[in-house]
Amino acid sequence: MSRTRAALLPAVTVLAALLLSACGSTTPSSADGTGQPGRSGASAASLEGTVTVLAAASLTESFDQLKKDFEAANPGVSVDTSYGSSATLVQQANIGAPASVLALAGTAAADPLDKSLVKATKPFATNVLEIAVPPGNPAKVATLADLARPDVKVVLCADTVPCGKAAQKIFGKAGITPNVVSKEVDVKATLAKVKLGEADAAVVYHSDVVAAKDAVQGVEIPARDNTTLAYPVITLSDDAATKAFVAYVLSAKGLATVQSFGFGAP
Amino acid sequence: MRQAGRWRSRVALGVPAAVALLLLVVPLVALLFRADWARIPSDLATPTVLPALRLSLTTTSCTAILCLLLGTPLAWLLARSDTTATSWLRAVLTVPLVLPPVVGGVALLMTWGRNGLLGQYLSPFGIQIPFTTVAVVLAETFVAMPYYVLAVEGAMRGLDPRLESVARTLGASDLRYLRTVGIPLVLPGIASGLALAWARALGEFGATITFAGNFQGRTQTLPLLVYVELERDPQVAISISILLLAVSVLVLGVLRGRWLR
Numbered sequence: 001m002s003r004t005r006a007a008l009l010p011a012v013t014v015l016a017a018l019l020l021s022a023c024g025s026t027t028p029s030s031a032d033g034t035g036q037p038g039r040s041g042a043s044a045a046s047l048e049g050t051v052t053v054l055a056a057a058s059l060t061e062s063f064d065q066l067k068k069d070f071e072a073a074n075p076g077v078s079v080d081t082s083y084g085s086s087a088t089l090v091q092q093a094n095i096g097a098p099a100s101v102l103a104l105a106g107t108a109a110a111d112p113l114d115k116s117l118v119k120a121t122k123p124f125a126t127n128v129l130e131i132a133v134p135p136g137n138p139a140k141v142a143t144l145a146d147l148a149r150p151d152v153k154v155v156l157c158a159d160t161v162p163c164g165k166a167a168q169k170i171f172g173k174a175g176i177t178p179n180v181v182s183k184e185v186d187v188k189a190t191l192a193k194v195k196l197g198e199a200d201a202a203v204v205y206h207s208d209v210v211a212a213k214d215a216v217q218g219v220e221i222p223a224r225d226n227t228t229l230a231y232p233v234i235t236l237s238d239d240a241a242t243k244a245f246v247a248y249v250l251s252a253k254g255l256a257t258v259q260s261f262g263f264g265a266p
Numbered sequence: 267m268r269q270a271g272r273w274r275s276r277v278a279l280g281v282p283a284a285v286a287l288l289l290l291v292v293p294l295v296a297l298l299f300r301a302d303w304a305r306i307p308s309d310l311a312t313p314t315v316l317p318a319l320r321l322s323l324t325t326t327s328c329t330a331i332l333c334l335l336l337g338t339p340l341a342w343l344l345a346r347s348d349t350t351a352t353s354w355l356r357a358v359l360t361v362p363l364v365l366p367p368v369v370g371g372v373a374l375l376m377t378w379g380r381n382g383l384l385g386q387y388l389s390p391f392g393i394q395i396p397f398t399t400v401a402v403v404l405a406e407t408f409v410a411m412p413y414y415v416l417a418v419e420g421a422m423r424g425l426d427p428r429l430e431s432v433a434r435t436l437g438a439s440d441l442r443y444l445r446t447v448g449i450p451l452v453l454p455g456i457a458s459g460l461a462l463a464w465a466r467a468l469g470e471f472g473a474t475i476t477f478a479g480n481f482q483g484r485t486q487t488l489p490l491l492v493y494v495e496l497e498r499d500p501q502v503a504i505s506i507s508i509l510l511l512a513v514s515v516l517v518l519g520v521l522r523g524r525w526l527r
Contacts, residue, residue, distance in 0.1 A: 085497070087497035088496075088497055153394075159498075160494060160498045161497075182478075182480050183479075184475075184480060185480070185494070196375065196379060197379070
C-alpha cells in the first residue's frame, strides 16, 4: 500500500505542474507584436483572434458598447477589456502587459509610455470636467467656488491620474483651494464616493456624469474655467484584428457610439 | 530497498517544498535586488513619506491598544466557555480574517458612512467618520483584532485550570485572578498576538482606501503611498517597500515563530 502511495506522489506532482502551466498560458492570441500572418483572414468577415484593450476608467461604458458591437460584427474576434487609471495602464504596458490597444484619458497620459511599443496613435474623443453631486445636491453646490466651502466634502482623483491633474489645473487657474477629503486612485472610485453619498462633490469627467445617469447630478463648469482632454487610441500590435478594432473605433459609427456616452468629437 | 525508499520520500517531499520556498522567497529577493540602494535615503526623504510613516505608526499604535483593551477580555470569555454559542461566535470572529479587505472596507462604509447603519445617527451631531484618521484606525482594527483574539485565546486555553480553582478557593474574583495569575502567564501569547495584529494593521490597504480614503497626513498610510507612488515614481515605491519589508522582518524576528503555536 505504501509503495503505491509513494509512486502516486511524483505522478500527482507532475499532474499539478501540468495544470499550473495551463494556468500560466493564455489563449493563442494575436495580441503579441509578432503575430501570425497566416491566421487572420483578409476580409472582415473571417477576422480571428483576441484584441486586448487597456482603457481609461472613464471609457468603461463606451468601450463596453464598442466591444459588444465589434464582436457582434466579427464573431471570430474576442475583445478583452481592462479598465483602470491611465497612469497604471501605461505602467502595465511598459512592463510588458499583453495589450494590443491603449485608450487613455488625455495625450499627456501617454508621455511615460515606451515609444518603441507604439505602432499608431490618434485622438478619438474629447472630454471636459464636471462636478458630480449626489441626487438632490444636498450641499447646494452651484459653482467651482462652492467647492472651497468648509462644509462641502470634495473628492478628487489622485494627482497622478489624468482627471486629478486636470482638476488641479482648473483650480489653479481659478485660484480656488477646494476642501479635499480624499484623492481616489481612478475616476470611477472618485465618482463612487459621491454615489454612496459619502462626499458632497467630486470633480470627474462629463462622460462619467452621463454614464452614472440618475445616481448623480452634474454641475457644469463654465468653459472659461474648464479644460479639455483629447483621448488618444494607441495601437500596440500589428495583427489584423487589432487594426480592424482601432479602425472601428475611429469610424463614423465608433465615434458616434463614444459620443453618445457624453464625449466630445476629437 | 530501504535506501531507495528513503531517497524517494526525500525527493517526493523535497521538490514541492523547494518550489514552495522559491515561490515565497524569490519575490522578496527580487525586491531587494531591484532596489537602488543608493537612492533609498533620498527616496525616503520625499515629502510624502514622512506624513505617511507618522500616520501609519500612530494608527497602528492605536489599533494595538484597542486590541489589547478590547480583545483580551473577548479572548478570555471565548477561552472559558465551550458552548455552541461560543463556537459560533468564534466563527463569526474569524470572518474579518478571511474576508477580502476591500469587502471589509465596503462593510465599514455601510456601517459608519454618512448614511450608514450607525453613521446616520452620528451625522446630526456632526460626527462623520469616513475620510478621517479614526476611519483608518477602525479599518485596521477590523482586520487586525481577529488575529489578536484568536492568538490570545489559544494561549489562554493553555492555562492550567487548577491554577484558577486554587485562586478561587483563596477568594479571588475573575479580574483578580487575571491580573495576578492569568495575564502574567499568557504574556508571551499576548505579545505575539499584538505583534501579529500590529503587522497586519500596518499592511492594511483595501479597507483603508475604501473606507477612509486617500489624503496625505490624514488617511494616506504607507501602503496607500506605495500604490500612489508606483504611478508617479516607481523607484520611490520600491524604496518604501523595502522599508516595510524591513519592518516585517523585524516583527518576525521578535516573534521567532511563536505565533504559530
